[in-house]
Amino acid sequence: MGDTNLSAVLYAEDDMRLEEFPVKDPGPGEVQISMHSTGICGSDVHYWKHGRIGDFVLTTPMVLGHESSGTVCKVGSGVTSLKVGDRVAIEPGVPCRVCNYCKTGRYNLCREMQFCATPPYHGTLTRLYTHPADFCFKLPDNVSYEEGALLEPLSVGVxxxxxxxxxxxxxxxxxxxxxxxxxxxxxxxxxxxxxxxxxxxxxxxxxxxxxxxxxxxxxxxxxxxxxxxxxxxxxxxxxxxxxxxxxxxxxxxxxxxxxxxxxxxxxxxxxxxxxxxxxxxxxxxxxxxxxxLFRYANCYPAALEMIASGAVDVKPLITHHFTLEESLEAFETSRTGAGGAIKVMIKCAKQ
Ligand code: NAD
Ligand code: ZN
Structure with missing residues (x-):
């Protein structure tokens, strides 16, 4: 701890601030990721405008964003599947792994689910983000960071x-x-x-x-x-x-x-x-x-294969690009659909 980095933090409804936020060092089984791209989802916009979705209520400041990809920059102890420099897509929901839903493969229904940018868990609109390595998927060279970020909504389709x-x-x-x-x-x-x-x-x-x-x-x-x-x-x-x-x-x-x-x-x-x-x-x-239907379980691998093999082309979904510093404008564009906006991408890396 000690280090901070620029992040899009929601404090309350209609109160998103760009500010320095603490960086979390990777613990056992985790990797730290230098974030590249985060797509804006309707739920991010809803939290921004209303401070809640159903029973999920924002009570403490929370970093927004959950459709994302980046490059591994630090590896915690025990991680063997990834190394520094690997480009990854981040599956944003991490379940308990031990309940019956988790054990039977329906981990999206886990009651202990920790999902990025669902209160109180922080999301990925930040420069440096830390996540369990087994919920990160290595991207092949022919899959871009933006396509990696789109694995999240694509997994809903799968x-x-x-x-x-x-x-x-x-x-x-x-x-x-x-x-x-x-x-x-x-x-x-x-x-x-x-x-x-x-x-x-x-x-x-x-x-x-x-x-x-x-x-x-x-x-x-x-x-x-x-x-x-x-x-x-x-x-x-x-x-x-x-x-x-x-x-x-x-x-x-x-x-x-x-x-x-x-x-x-x-x-x-x-x-x-x-x-x-x-x-x-x-x-x-x-x-x-x-x-x-609630989100997805075990769908990232198939979504990634569909993109890598060319079976689907998700690139036409992306209509707008913004930097992390321009997050407010990006959210407003996503909210209003101005300029025919469909998927708005935020580049989290320093320009
Ligand atoms: P969106 O608002 O961008 O798209 C909804 C589309 O439906 C819009 O283009 C709108 O014009 C159209 N629409 C509105 N009324 C219609 C009607 N009567 N007939 C036909 N079309 C109509 O939202 P999105 O990001 O594409 O998400 C779609 C929905 O999926 C949202 O309700 C979102 O909350 C939900 N969602 C659910 C899950 C889940 O796990 N169940 C996951 C992701 C998103
Ligand atoms: Zn569980």
């Missing part, structure tokens, strides 16, 4: 497509063409989906989805869920086997139920209002399975 059972020939409908909808679209295609239709209320975002490989798009301009479901069926030529809801909007989740083929799956990825009205009898009588 987890959602796995849980939904996307496979060869699946017809998939994705609601919402934000970063999460787009990574789900890329993953579904890489996993063999034959047709992917994506919806949004924004024409601009649908345009991006189209250039990134959507087979069809649906511009939503009504809250009439049955009407939108009909549009989806027309766009795909049939009803989708799987719907992956990535907007959280009430009418969109309703659409997800009506749109999905009988016997299919509706995956709830988007998180909107805590309580909403849904046509559950329709889902029940047509055996549409509604499945929840």
């Amino acid at each position: 987890h959602a497509c796995r849980r939904a059972g996307v496979s060869l020939g699946s017809k998939v409908f994705i609601c919402g063409a934000g970063p999460i909808g787009l990574v789900n679209m890329l993953t579904a295609k890489a996993m063999g989906a034959s047709k992917v239709c994506i919806s949004d209320i924004s024409e601009g975002r649908l345009g991006v989805a189209k250039t990134m490989g959507a087979d069809s798009i649906v511009l939503v301009n009504t809250k009439d869920a049955k009407a939108v479901a009909k549009q989806v069926e027309t766009a795909l030529g049939e009803m989708p086997d799987i719907t992956i809801e990535c907007s959280g909007a009430e009418s969109s989740i309703q659409t997800g139920i009506y749109a999905t083929k009988a016997g299919g799956v509706l995956m709830l990825v988007g998180l909107g209002p805590a309580e909403i009205k849904l046509p559950v009898v329709n889902a029940a009588c047509r055996e549409v399975d509604i499945r929840g």
Whole structure:
């Protein structure tokens, strides 16, 4: 301890400060990382503007950011998997490793999860960050730092497509063409989906989805869920086997139920209002399975392989670049979507 480094620290709602923050030396099994890139996620923006998400409430100052990559600069005792100079992506959630969820591989459900920039745990918008080595993934030379940072949202896509059972020939409908909808679209295609239709209320975002490989798009301009479901069926030529809801909007989740083929799956990825009205009898009588999703577990390796092999190209998601010193402007751009912002990247390294 003693050393400090520039960090984006949230003190309270609407009170993010760029200031010197203590550096943590790597303990046993940990590495210190000279941070390179951190992408801004909707949850970072939400903590910034509201100081809380559900039951997670900011009570002490917290460094923001959790989609990140950098270079190992110090290695703690016992670390054999990484060495100084290795470029890594950081999986931001570290579970207890010993509970039943952890032992059975569903560590995203661990009650002791320590997740970057979820209070009270610090995030990665800093120059020097320390993390357990086994939650760092070495990047091959052909994967950039920014792509490494995007392994985080891409892992949400991998987890959602796995849980939904996307496979060869699946017809998939994705609601919402934000970063999460787009990574789900890329993953579904890489996993063999034959047709992917994506919806949004924004024409601009649908345009991006189209250039990134959507087979069809649906511009939503009504809250009439049955009407939108009909549009989806027309766009795909049939009803989708799987719907992956990535907007959280009430009418969109309703659409997800009506749109999905009988016997299919509706995956709830988007998180909107805590309580909403849904046509559950329709889902029940047509055996549409509604499945929840919380982040990801064991998905970083597959996400990394997809990028390294060229099976997916996440680079078009990145629309804006800022330095750590410009964090406030970066957050504002992400919040407003100004200039067609989709994924805003912050370069944490000193310029
Ligand atoms: P985003 O806000 O950038 O994207 C949401 C998109 O949905 C926007 O483009 C918006 O225009 C569109 N939309 C709004 N209403 C719509 C409607 N009625 N029909 C179709 N599209 C509509 O957010 P994001 O970063 O892409 O994240 C998407 C959602 O996923 C958020 O709710 C986020 O909280 C959630 N999320 C959940 C998990 C999880 O573990 N379950 C992880 C990451 C993100
Ligand atoms: Zn656990």
